[in-house]
Amino acid sequence: MKQREDVLIAGAGPTGLVLALWLARQGVKVRIVDKTAGPGTTSRAVVVHARTLELYRQLGMAGEVIASGMVNPGINLWVRGKRRAHITFIDAGTDLTPYPFILVFPQDRHERLLIAHLEQMDVKVERETELLGFEQHDDHVQVRLRGPAGEETCEARYLAGCDGARSPVRHQLGAHFEGGTYDQLFYVADVVACGPPADGQIHVSLDDADFLALFSYTKDGLARLIGSIREDRVAPDRELTFDDVSERAIRGLGVEVKQVNWFSTYKVHHRLTEHFRHGRVFLLGDAAHIHSPAGGQGMNTGIGDAINLAWKLKAVLHGDAADRLLDSYDSERLAFARTLVETTDRVFTFVSAEGGFANFVRTRIAPLFVSAAYKVEGVREFMFRLVSQCMLNYHGSPLSSGSAGKVKGGDRLPWAHGAALDNYAPTGTVDWQVHVYGRASDALSSWCHHVGLALHVFDWERAHEHAGLARDAAYLLRPDGYVALADPQARPEGIRHYFREIGYQRFTG
Known part of the structure; x- marks a missing residue:
């Protein structure tokens, strides 16, 4: 039988490399191919924004990236x-x-750093390997590749098209690219x-x-x-x-x-495809959306696509969640990309x-x-x-619920500047967790321990109030650092109900 990968990634630019990194970090079998002979040699995208650095922190990379740029x-x-x-x-x-x-941070240097981290996880980019076509089946995607050794057919549970604005994956899907x-x-x-x-x-x-x-x-x-x-x-x-x-x-x-x-x-x-998910095939980065360079948003948005999708793929592949969780990738990232294209279009029109x-x-x-x-x-x-x-934010997402203080489900976790303990430090992992600023009840502590859900309790400070957090509330954080559920009552049954509603079986005990 043919070896079946969990995820095959077509395209080894920043979007594909970050997707591979996050998947490999979570124990997902990944294969990444690119038709070029090597990483880029010119600067291309040069801007890395704060939110991307926050996400890189979860992989322990932020300091190295900053020192390199x-x-x-x-x-x-x-x-x-x-x-x-x-x-x-x-x-x-x-x-x-x-x-x-x-x-x-020039893209050529950026890519080399990402590749080095990926190779530390025993994943190497397969160069001069071109995706020729694919067929979707009930439980896998069959992909035809042409590499240095000739043509081959491989299987993967899912296919990720990170292959740029002229994306062969998007073309074979027949997806429109309006703009x-x-x-x-x-x-x-x-x-x-x-x-x-x-x-x-x-x-x-x-x-x-x-x-x-x-x-x-x-x-x-x-x-x-x-x-x-x-x-x-x-x-x-x-x-x-x-x-x-x-x-x-x-x-x-x-x-x-x-x-x-x-x-x-x-x-x-300026172009945008109509859907980012097509069955077992996903479009990310420039394959899904391109826009003006105003604000240096393009590469950062592709990296955001990759991280949004990675934790959801892991959950489904490991049997923690139902397949419908993957639909939220399409709704969350498409809504943001649509707004981004419109915003950068207005700025670009003004300056030019x-x-x-x-x-x-x-x-x-x-x-x-x-x-x-x-x-x-x-x-x-x-x-x-x-x-x-x-x-x-992901306020309109089916994965976002509740509000406590000024924080709503779907918000990025506010950073409590000046607090004695950095409330971003625990997000250095790629998993779900609960934050309580003040006191956590015995019931919440006992339940989180029982189901294996990390609970972090911070002594209440004015810095937390200034950040908009509510005292003694529970904030359930997704693996990408966004608030999934904000519950002012901090009830374990509320968190349990949330996971049942989104089809996530791992924490429903």
């Missing part, structure tokens, strides 16, 4: 060679997350830069001539440039080079480019619009508005929550 503590907006606005993430995010910054392409042509370049903006922060020029953003990712001047190219500068009879990029915006930032290591042009797309009125709003009104709004604490916090993905 460049902490960018703020964003600066420039117009005509002058800094017009400055946003400091530390001011906005200190009370919200252990990671109040944007980390710039469009923006008119503007953009460029991306990895450069060695010097000058005041090469200071470890993010700099954005909103000049009416060009849009330009600079992201430093090392202290010795390595940086990413992203910029727009106006139609009148595009020559149809030859390939563009960095020399063709307007110097006006670059000079406006005061950046001197000493060396260009990579340069490419591209069009920006041409014309006199658009230029006036972007260069005169926007910097003043941002500077004024950012002085208001509530606005500052909202902006950071939005960009960092700490605002993401």
Whole structure:
């Protein structure tokens, strides 16, 4: 008989690698293939947000990722060679997350780090291996692959398509990928830069001539440039080079480019498939949704897809939960992706619009508005929550229930900044757990011990109240750190009922 894997992953970008890591960490048999000969060699996606770092902490990776990247503590907006606005993430995010910054970590380095961790779990990416097709059956997916040794047929309980915007998995499913392409042509370049903006922060020029953003990712001047190219500068009879990029915006930032290591042009797309689950086949990352680079959300969203799906696959594969649990991957992540595509579309349209009125709003009104709004604490916090993905919630999910204090089922667990014990420390595991801030009843303690559900009790502090948590309430946390159930009464029967409702048998004793 053919060996049957639990999960076959097609695509070894960050989304596929994180999915493999989380599955392997949970004891799931995983196989990951990629048609390329090796990991990427260019920076591509460079932004890692706070919520992703929080999730990496559960794998014990956050510190290593931060040490490997460049902490960018703020964003600066420039117009005509002058800094017009400055946003400091530390001011906005200190009370919200252990990671109040944007980390710039080039994708090629990011992938190599993920691969190294995966290999420590005895899982290796099978390179130069292409998915040719697949057939779904009642209890497995039969997949045809072509690798260095020729063609083979293998079986897996589930197939995950993490194979990019041109996803062969999505194409074979016949799934639509509705959306469009923006008119503007953009460029991306990895450069060695010097000058005041090469200071470890993010700099954005909103000049009416060009849009330009600079992201430093090392202290010795390595940086990413992203910029727009106006139609009148595009020559149809030859390939563009960095020399063709307007110097006006670059000079406006005061950046001197000493060396260009990579340069490419591209069009920006915004597309979304109609379902992320198709029986035993799932779509994740760019295979399911692509959007503008505004806010650096793409890779982080794909990683979020992977983590959302991984714990649910493990539960079903290990017999802890019914198959219908997997439907929540589709509903939870599709709703977020739809909102994200709409939001980034509006932002991208604003920063790239041409014309006199658009230029006036972007260069005169926007910097003043941002500077004024950012002085208001509530606005500052909202902006950071939005960009960092700490605002993401699953309120409408069938897996979300109850409320206690300001926390609802579906919320990300609030971080209690300044508490004596870090309430994020216990989330360094990939499993369900219960948090109580104050006193846990004997009945709750006894029941959690009986069913093998981890219970963490924190002495009540003002930091917990400030975070919106309720005293003596029970917060049931999913393996991905989101609140599944918030019960102000902290009743074991309430938690037991919750698990029965979602078809999760493991903790119904």
